[in-house]
Amino acid sequence: MAKDVEVGGEFQAKDYHDPPPAPLVDAQELTQWSFYRAIIAEFIATLLFLYITVLTVIGYKSQVDPDKGGQDCDGVGILGIAWAFGGMIFILVYCTAGISGGHINPAVTFGLFLARKVSLVRAILYM
Template sequence: MPIRNIAFGRPEEAYHPDTLRCALAEFFSTLIFVFAGEGSGMAFNKLTDNGSTTPAGLIAASLAHGFGLFVGVAVSANISGGHVNPAVTFGAFVGGNISFLRLILYWIGQLLGSTVACLLLWFSTGGLTTSAFALSSGVTVWNAFVFEIVMTFGLVYTVYATAINPNKGTVGTIAPLAIGLIVGANVLAGGAFDGASMNPAVSFGPALVSWDWTNHWVYWAGPLIGGGIAGLIFEGIFIGYQTHEPLPTTEFN
């Protein structure tokens, strides 16, 4: 089972140059992603007088987050694995693919990247608010909690299938695209209800800069649970117990 593969990591790993480079790559990737995603919402609000909650605003948010994450994953995939998300890192951890010490450094890089992105947006827009994630009218915290679990499960399951799975084959070349597409699709599905975070770092930066922590726990608990479940399922069922080579693709033609 994946739980047996969970590792704390050796103390020297915390300051090893390779680990620090990976954390730095996560910092820059998350900065790029959050700047694009949060910035698109701020720009749309400015152009439409706070119209980001309209259907057009939802589509704009979907495209910006999908494109931004595609780039964020692609530019760090060969350095840190292109997590760009504490929930993805947690899913990799519970599946035994990353140590606890490396997880902590990844999280620090991701949270700092999001915070710096929001500070840059605040400064470069002349003090416009970096809005924290919030629930729509009629949506309870438990509705949002389930939304975040399910959407993040789909995201981390996609990461495992296209990026982490050692048997991914040529599908690994489209991992950044697939990951960006699932996030864009989930924004369309859940954006009108709770903002569709799926990423504690994406929620943390705006909440910190605007100092608005309303229902913030939902955007940590939901994604971490969803990501953890995806990691356990994919690692335990589709990777951990594989005893034969996958059939060549020609067998299905």
């Protein structure tokens, strides 16, 4: 998409340029260290996201379970789980955006593949 800028009643050129579509298969990408670094960053970010958020849910469940002696006021609660998910996404995207784009979610990678912003090889290995 292009955005025209109106200056003095006249339309000027776009204020940005869309990057060219990513090739479907980019074999040259497999020879670059930055490609593998991005894959490792996505793997570690996804691993940390799932580990921390699932542990938060497990901790909440064990704290409110009446069979284990938990009380309703103990633990993080539903709001704490929401903060854990949101906080982890915020931190991990911030940390990995410069390396891999900070996808973390396979749905984001699939959407970018459909928009031809990432190649098929990168999309498969990110998922």
